[in-house]
Amino acid sequence: MGVLALQGDFERHVHALEIAGACAVEVRTAAEMQQCDDLVIPGGESTTMLKLLNLMDLKEPLREYLGLKSVFGTCAGAILMAKEVLNPAQECFGAMDLTVERNGYGRQVDSRVVQLSPSASFTERMGEGALEAVFIRAPIVRRAGAAATVLAEYEGNPVLLEQGRHMVATFHPELTDLTKDTRVHKLFLTKL
Ligand code: GLN
Numbered sequence: 001m002g003v004l005a006l007q008g009d010f011e012r013h014v015h016a017l018e019i020a021g022a023c024a025v026e027v028r029t030a031a032e033m034q035q036c037d038d039l040v041i042p043g044g045e046s047t048t049m050l051k052l053l054n055l056m057d058l059k060e061p062l063r064e065y066l067g068l069k070s071v072f073g074t075c076a077g078a079i080l081m082a083k084e085v086l087n088p089a090q091e092c093f094g095a096m097d098l099t100v101e102r103n104g105y106g107r108q109v110d111s112r113v114v115q116l117s118p119s120a121s122f123t124e125r126m127g128e129g130a131l132e133a134v135f136i137r138a139p140i141v142r143r144a145g146a147a148a149t150v151l152a153e154y155e156g157n158p159v160l161l162e163q164g165r166h167m168v169a170t171f172h173p174e175l176t177d178l179t180k181d182t183r184v185h186k187l188f189l190t191k192l
Contacts, residue, residue: 002036008044041077097145104140
């Protein structure tokens, strides 16, 4: 497993994947990316990540990777994987048929920890129980195409979705108490 380590909360994702039972490495080059069967794009700042992807010649390699392998985008990572970004409009990779609005819940102060009731399609595979979600300047999924399956919602908006081999979360699953729950990362491991 690889975790894109240009910016954001990548160390904690490596830790979460290891607790979930995977072998995870930080990815900063196209060669490192190609060696991984699966990639996490962490939360952070999607505009900064786009700039760094450009600067490090990783945009095309990432586009190719998304066409071949599984990617899990969390928060800023989810923004990069969408088909359309609003507030403001921004370049994205269109790996999942989603329209997302950046900072949909408000500005920096608008961060929160909530308990979600995951959908049956999540609990049947990963087990019952509330799912803790840490939101930090999170995007809101305003539209999810028919190909995307909603795995959890918050206030009527999808916050955890899958589409084929890809997954996105608008929250930070890596910031939850990992000794209690790593189901979100474990679900991504089933997509290997
Ligand atoms: N607000 C950030 C963005 O628009 C995402 C925040 C996050 O990843 N925690 O890119």
